Amino acid sequence: MLQHNTTALQGREQGFVAELDSYLAERGVASTTIQGDDGRANLVTSLDSGRAGPHLVFCGHCDTVPLGDREWKKSPFGGTVAGGRIYGRGSADMKGGLAALIASFLDLHARDDWSGRLSLAVTYGEETGSEGARLMASDGSLAPFDAMIIAEPTSNRAVRSHKGALWLSFTATGRTSHGSMPQMGLNALEMVVRFRQRLLELDALAASDPLLGRPTICLTRLQGGTQVNVIPDRAVAEFDMRTLPGQSHDDILAAIRTIAREIETEYEGGRIVVETINSLPALDTPAGSAIVRTALDIRHELGAPAGEAGGASYFTDGSVLQSLGADILILGPGDPGEAHQTDESLDLSDFLASRRIYTGMARRFLRSPE
Numbered sequence: 001m002l003q004h005n006t007t008a009l010q011g012r013e014q015g016f017v018a019e020l021d022s023y024l025a026e027r028g029v030a031s032t033t034i035q036g037d038d039g040r041a042n043l044v045t046s047l048d049s050g051r052a053g054p055h056l057v058f059c060g061h062c063d064t065v066p067l068g069d070r071e072w073k074k075s076p077f078g079g080t081v082a083g084g085r086i087y088g089r090g091s092a093d094m095k096g097g098l099a100a101l102i103a104s105f106l107d108l109h110a111r112d113d114w115s116g117r118l119s120l121a122v123t124y125g126e127e128t129g130s131e132g133a134r135l136m137a138s139d140g141s142l143a144p145f146d147a148m149i150i151a152e153p154t155s156n157r158a159v160r161s162h163k164g165a166l167w168l169s170f171t172a173t174g175r176t177s178h179g180s181m182p183q184m185g186l187n188a189l190e191m192v193v194r195f196r197q198r199l200l201e202l203d204a205l206a207a208s209d210p211l212l213g214r215p216t217i218c219l220t221r222l223q224g225g226t227q228v229n230v231i232p233d234r235a236v237a238e239f240d241m242r243t244l245p246g247q248s249h250d251d252i253l254a255a256i257r258t259i260a261r262e263i264e265t266e267y268e269g270g271r272i273v274v275e276t277i278n279s280l281p282a283l284d285t286p287a288g289s290a291i292v293r294t295a296l297d298i299r300h301e302l303g304a305p306a307g308e309a310g311g312a313s314y315f316t317d318g319s320v321l322q323s324l325g326a327d328i329l330i331l332g333p334g335d336p337g338e339a340h341q342t343d344e345s346l347d348l349s350d351f352l353a354s355r356r357i358y359t360g361m362a363r364r365f366l367r368s369p370e
């Protein structure tokens with residue numbers, strides 16, 4: 001799995017998915033590949049127990065982030081094992097978790113003591129904004145479900161909520177002039193600076209959540225200006241906002257567009273266009289839901305201390321796939337701090353523990369009525 005380059009925007013998931021399809025076929029499981037644009041692909045397969053019961057889905061993305069600029073000491077596509085760890089891009093986020101889900105899926109395939117339906121859903125393009133999950137949520141390839149486990153790295157802790165993401169671009173158009181005569185121009189970069197200052201005053205940023213803390217907003221890209229003595233007439237800024245469960249992205253956007261209109265009034269003759277790059281809602285699975293309780297019970301039975309499920313600041317495919325079902329739980333091997341790092345690696349004992357947790361959870365959640 002690690003030897004397939006599925007880095008965002010360069011690697012294509014098709015080869016990975018084709019090999020997974022044959023791997024499952026050799027073990028008697030037929031799967032469906034759903035082609036996306038441009039060499040990308042999702043895979044979905046289901047086991048039907050033949051007995052009535054809930055539908056549980058195992059879900060993981062097969063793309064990874066790029067390698068970054070720093071040199072790797074271990075090959076990023078080697079899958080080298082050393083000192084109880086496996087190295088490679090995606091080992092923690094999240095080919096390790098996906099491998100454990102596949103192993104556990106096959107554990108259930110080999111048994112006949114459960115009820116309901118178990119599906120495996122492998123998505124592409126999660127790291128670039130959940131494009132594969134978006135296709136999966138709309139094309140009918142994955143049936144509505146009762147619960148889903150997403151194997152993002154959480155060090156095998158149960159995570160039941162995460163923030164949403166609202167990515168925005170802001171294009172300011174002003175008027176150029178000589179740098180010595182700024183009064184003749186309209187400085188588009190200064191409009192961006194003003195916009196950022198106003199964004200930090202948004203009411204939505206004052207909200208807070210017991211598991212997730214506060215929303216955030218960051219200026220993450222900025223383009224503008226041609227040379228030091230020219231007032232820039234155009235600037236483009238991008239903002240990454242992370243929101244809380246219950247916050248409406250439409251309401252936040254309406255407030256942001258109002259700010260844009262007010263800045264146009266301050267900079268008479270200037271024009272501002274606000275566009276949405278991506279909008280993914282937050283996830284908030286109830287603490288008392290069956291899948292959360294099952295995760296905590298199984299973890300505890302396998303030796304982890306008792307505790308409650310937590311929250312995460314990053315988003316997952318669960319943002320998009322929650323439209324198909326009810327309760328989504330995030331739990332996977334690997335330290336979340338390893339994700340996206342140079343020389344990314346995964347502790348193999350963490351990996352083995354996650355397979356036991358998944359199999360235990362699936363058997364409990366899909367248990368046959370006594």
Ligand SMILES: [Zn+2]
Pocket residue numbers: 061093094126152153
């Ligand atoms: Zn991930």
